[in-house]
Amino acid sequence: MNDRHETPTASNESPAQIVDRLLQRTAIGVSLLTISYAMAAAMYVISDQEIVDLMDRLQLVPSILVLLIVFPVFVKFARLRYRLKSECSEADGYLVEMFRRASAMAFSLTFVFLMILEPVTEKYLVGLPAPFFINATLAFSLGVLSVGFFRLARDDGDDESDDDFDTEPAP
Amino acid sequence: MKGKLNNRIRVYRAEHRLSQADLAERIGVTRKTISTIEVGRFVPSTVIALKIARYFGVPVEDIFALNDDVDSSESTPHT
Numbered sequence: 001m002n003d004r005h006e007t008p009t010a011s012n013e014s015p016a017q018i019v020d021r022l023l024q025r026t027a028i029g030v031s032l033l034t035i036s037y038a039m040a041a042a043m044y045v046i047s048d049q050e051i052v053d054l055m056d057r058l059q060l061v062p063s064i065l066v067l068l069i070v071f072p073v074f075v076k077f078a079r080l081r082y083r084l085k086s087e088c089s090e091a092d093g094y095l096v097e098m099f100r101r102a103s104a105m106a107f108s109l110t111f112v113f114l115m116i117l118e119p120v121t122e123k124y125l126v127g128l129p130a131p132f133f134i135n136a137t138l139a140f141s142l143g144v145l146s147v148g149f150f151r152l153a154r155d156d157g158d159d160e161s162d163d164d165f166d167t168e169p170a171p
Numbered sequence: 172m173k174g175k176l177n178n179r180i181r182v183y184r185a186e187h188r189l190s191q192a193d194l195a196e197r198i199g200v201t202r203k204t205i206s207t208i209e210v211g212r213f214v215p216s217t218v219i220a221l222k223i224a225r226y227f228g229v230p231v232e233d234i235f236a237l238n239d240d241v242d243s244s245e246s247t248p249h250t
Contacts, residue, residue: 016201092216093204 015080020095022070022077023149027099029070031146032062037139044132095153102148110141175238180209183227183234198222 013021039055046052114137121133184194191209195202200219207213215223215235224231 014196014199014201016195016199016204020201020203092218093200094207094213095201095203097213 015084016093018073018077018080020093022073023095023099024153025070025073027102027146027149027153029066030142030149032066032069034139034143034146036062037135037142041132041135041139044128044135098152099149101152102145105148106141106145109144110137113137113140175211176214176235177238178208178211178235180205180223180234183229187227194223194226198226 036059039059043052043055046055117133117137121128125132180194184191189197191205192202195205198219199222204213204215204219208215208219220231220235224234227234
C-alpha cells in the first residue's frame with residue numbers, strides 16, 4: 001500500500017471508478033433480467049395466446065440490452081484485472097459494500113419468498129409447471145438485488161458537498 | 172458494535188488543501204467513497220482507513236474515533 005497515484009487507464013478512469021461503473025451496470029443488467037424472468041413466469045399464467053407470443057418475442061430485448069450495457073465495462077474490468085490484479089482485489093469502496101449488502105438481503109428474502117411460496121403453491125398454484133416457479137423465484141431474487149442496490153446506493157445529496165480547498169489562497 | 176464512527180477527514184483535507192476527488196485519487200477509491208465516509212454514511216474498511224491515515228502521515232486514531240458516549244457505555248464492566 002503506497003501513497004501513490006492510481007495508474008491511469010486508457011480512458012483516464014481510475015481502477016476504483018471502473019469497478020464502481022461495473023457494479024452500476026451490473027445492477028442495471030440485473031434489473032433487465034428481472035423483467036425477462038418475470039415475463040417468462042407470466043407466460044405460464046396468461047391464457048391469451050397472442051399476448052404470450054408477444055411476450056415470447058419481447059423477452060429477447062432485455063437479454064440483448066444486458067449484453068450491450070454490461071459487456072463493454074466487463075471487458076474493461078477484465079483487462080484491468082489482468083494488468084493490475086492487486087487494485088481489483090482491494091476494491092472495498094462504498095458501492096462494493098452496498099452491492100454486498102444488497103446481495104445478502106436478496107438471499108435472505110428469497111429464502112422467505114420460497115417458504116411462503118410452498119403453502120401458496122399447494123393451495124392456489126396447483127398444476128403449474130416447475131419452470132414457472134424457477135422463473136418467478138429468479139425474478140424475485142434478482143429484483144430484490146437490483147432494487148436493494150439502487151436504494152442503498154442512491155444519492156441523498158447529504159454527501160455531495162465537496163470543498164475545493166486548493167482554490168483558496170494560501171495564508 | 173453499533174457506535175458511530177467520527178472522523179476528521181474534512182479537517183485534514185482542509186489542512187492539505189485537498190478536494191474529495193484528489194484524496195480519492197491518491198488512495199485509490201472513488202470520490203463517492205470519500206464523501207460517504209466523511210458524512211458517516213459508510214464505515215470504511217481497515218485498509219481504506221489505514222490508507223487515509225498513511226496518506227496524511229498520522230495514526231489512524233487521529234482521523235477515526237468512536238463516539239465518546241458509545242465508548243464509555245461499552246467500557247462499563249458487566250456485573
